[in-house]
Amino acid sequence: MGTRRPPDILRKSHAHSEGDRRARGKRELHEELEQAASSGDMPGLLIDLDGVVYRGDEAIPGAADTIRWLDDAGLAYLFVTNTTSRPREALVEKLGGFGIAVGVDAIQAPPDAAAARLGSDGARRLLLAVPVATAEVFSGFETLTLDDAIARQAEGGDVAVDAVVVGDIGADWDFARLNAAFKCLMREPRPKLVALGMTRYWHASDGLRLDTAPFVMALSHASGVEPLVLGKPAEAFFDAAIGRLGVAAGNAWMIGDDIRADVGGAQAAGLRGILVRTGKFRPGDVELGIDPELVIDSLADLPDAWPPGAS
Numbered sequence: 001m002g003t004r005r006p007p008d009i010l011r012k013s014h015a016h017s018e019g020d021r022r023a024r025g026k027r028e029l030h031e032e033l034e035q036a037a038s039s040g041d042m043p044g045l046l047i048d049l050d051g052v053v054y055r056g057d058e059a060i061p062g063a064a065d066t067i068r069w070l071d072d073a074g075l076a077y078l079f080v081t082n083t084t085s086r087p088r089e090a091l092v093e094k095l096g097g098f099g100i101a102v103g104v105d106a107i108q109a110p111p112d113a114a115a116a117r118l119g120s121d122g123a124r125r126l127l128l129a130v131p132v133a134t135a136e137v138f139s140g141f142e143t144l145t146l147d148d149a150i151a152r153q154a155e156g157g158d159v160a161v162d163a164v165v166v167g168d169i170g171a172d173w174d175f176a177r178l179n180a181a182f183k184c185l186m187r188e189p190r191p192k193l194v195a196l197g198m199t200r201y202w203h204a205s206d207g208l209r210l211d212t213a214p215f216v217m218a219l220s221h222a223s224g225v226e227p228l229v230l231g232k233p234a235e236a237f238f239d240a241a242i243g244r245l246g247v248a249a250g251n252a253w254m255i256g257d258d259i260r261a262d263v264g265g266a267q268a269a270g271l272r273g274i275l276v277r278t279g280k281f282r283p284g285d286v287e288l289g290i291d292p293e294l295v296i297d298s299l300a301d302l303p304d305a306w307p308p309g310a311s
């Protein structure tokens, strides 16, 4: 006879023993974490959002359970995303709709990573080439818009800033604004050129449209200032994330669906990478010469695979 559905009583007792196993696992994990904390070896996890926790407007099944497991286990984690089209508040709301209750501080996106990095570098005055909603993230600094810079330069004034921050302002770019940013970058001492991601182009409803990278590259090429990129796969983005978690790179794991930006980027920054087979994952990804330390079907499988490397 083929496989039969077990009677309810057996399924319940199976569920019970599964619960016991999980409870035991949790106790052991707590002991491990206490030991790790006392030795300064706390592990931390960086978790990509799109393709790992949700895909578009659909939650990845079991993702919310894994986040609950992380909370119960006391494991430090931070959601990391390259999304700049929606503020973190909107992502918090979206996660809430999937049963994941977190605050904005649980998410790192390029603008706040840039603000944190510039703050720790002692920057005070910024020229912002970013959308209005993004500018709010930099409210702790003295900020100038491109049009402020144009006005001051027209009066013959010199515009001294510590950094020029460039995001996707699309059709708001024109020659005068691009040239104003360039002139700021040419002033000594040279400011930093901060890029909120390096996407080359995107599919708008009316066709392909230039994104952030071409404008950053134009400014960098003309001024000779190398861009500091605050988005995956750039090292500065991962550094900002583990700095926020307070864990060392060697104890940090990045979980993502993009083998290059998530896994490859994290490994280049000294972290370890976990690839999930959801989102943009394609079977051929594992033959691209990047070896994740762990590959799992989905975020739902993390509790059973943790800690990676243990049998």
Ligand SMILES: [Mg+2]
Binding pocket: 048, 049, 050, 051, 052, 256, 257, 258, 279
């Ligand atoms: Mg992703």
